[in-house]
Amino acid sequence: MQKTYVLDTNVLIQAPYALESFEDNHIVLPLAVLEELDGLQRAEGEQGGNARQVIRFLERLRLRGNLVEGVSLPGGGTLRLEVNHADVILPRGMAQESPSSRVLKVCKGLIEEGSATILVSRDIVTRIRAQMMGVPAEDFTTDQIPDDTVPYTGRAEAYVPDDLFSGFRKRGIAAEELYTVDGAGQRQPVSMTENQFVLLRSDTAEKRTMLGRYHGGKVTALSHSGRRPFGAKARNVGQQFLQEALLLRADEAPLVIVKGPAGTAKTFYALAAGLEQVLEEDRAYRKLLICRPNAQFDQDIGFLPGSEQEKISPLMRPIVDNLEILMDLEGKKEKRSEEELRSRIDYLFETGVIATEAMNFMRGRSITDTWLMIDEAQNLTPRQVKGIITRVGRGTKVVLLGDPAQIDHPLLDERSNGLSYASQRMRGSPLCVQISMQADECERSALALDAALRM
Secondary structure, rough: HHHHHHHHHHHHOOOHHHHHOOOOOEEEEEHHHHHHHHHOOOHHHHHHHHHHHHHHHHHHHOOOOOOOOOEEEEOEEEEEEEEEOOOOOOOOOOOOHHHHHHHHHHHHHHHOOOOOOEEEEHHHHHHHHHHHOOOOOOOOOOOOOOOOOOOOOOOEEEEEHHHOOOOOHHEEEEHHOOEEEEEOOOOEEEEOOOOEEEEEEEEEOOOOEEEEEEEEOEEEOOOOOOOOHOOOOOOHHHHHHHHHHHOOOOOOOEEEEEEOOOOOHHHHHHHHOOOOHOOOOOOOOEEEEEEEOOOOOOOOOOOOOOHHHHHHHHHHHHHHHHHHHHHHHOOOOOOOOHHHHHHHHHHHHHHHEEEEHHHHHHHOOOOOOOEEEEOOOOOOOOHHHHHHHHOEEEOOOOEEEOOOOOOOOOOOOOOOOOHHHHHHHOOOOOOOOEEEHHHHOOOOOOOHHHHHHOO
């Protein structure tokens, strides 16, 4: 049976392709949504661009028919604008004329007419208000990870015959030799994913372990385990996997996705590895470009006085904090003075070794020979992540960092954010390496580790 979906404005400004995502069902856009799109189309950044895209799509439909009466969609179903039901009374205490209330009035009016109507909104409070009114409501799930999907961690543990350990560094170990043990003590084969990291355990010597990465049908030893990029030293297994992912050449792994809780050195290690490769003699990359999304939904940096760099500098404070630590590590046992640290960091920015940009200036670019680091990537939408990855030119390495459990974006969650979306879609790609850091790998401080495990 065909259904009628009433779309809220927030669905369209996050996913402008949503109008073509409901198969052969009916889509209704309340007049309030059209008015909000009109107000947003002049906005800068992602929000304004998406509003304009939706309006252009509506214009193409308008040229084919009457939007108030309904127009057939290219992929099936229909779309129409709803100008009625303005007199529907909402429950006492609810605002009557706010945009979301006007959308709810349309939903209630359609249901009273006998239509099987469902509200689609990214806003949780609107969905709660809909339930209070007896209106079925759901989130827009087209770009979400399925609810039953186990997050990919990029790492595994497996047993191997002890006699294979001696030749591991030279020849690697075929995936068929790896196994795990189930609760009944029976051997079970291991299913591996391309570029997955593996902690190998000897099946006879409990403390004998090796670290490797699965690719090309076998597990091979890490090739960068002995390095200390910009003085940083791996302190646990997760950081050794992280270091390997970051130091692989751009032609081997142009995309690295790192997830994990605060304090596990995601940002710190990405900066260290990036600086090491930008400043080394053969210069693997021309510069280190850092972006850190604004958690506000509109990615516009605003109209405050000052340059772009001055406007986004508060967002980059965590980056500077990590740079200060790295400057202290670089070849000196004595701590540098604040003035000396500031001078060295300023030099990196002034000479273009490190550059920072607002996310809304990434649109339309082609980035080559660059170490591109996106911190707090869990606050990106799936559309933004796709836009970033598809901007990558030759010789560029993209590093996405973030914690899906710490989302500040008002319309994203653990299943719909860009970091989780990219992780799920890029799983198994020979061009992508992923690693999830664990809470017990926190190295920020003893207190930070204790809090991560307890809270």
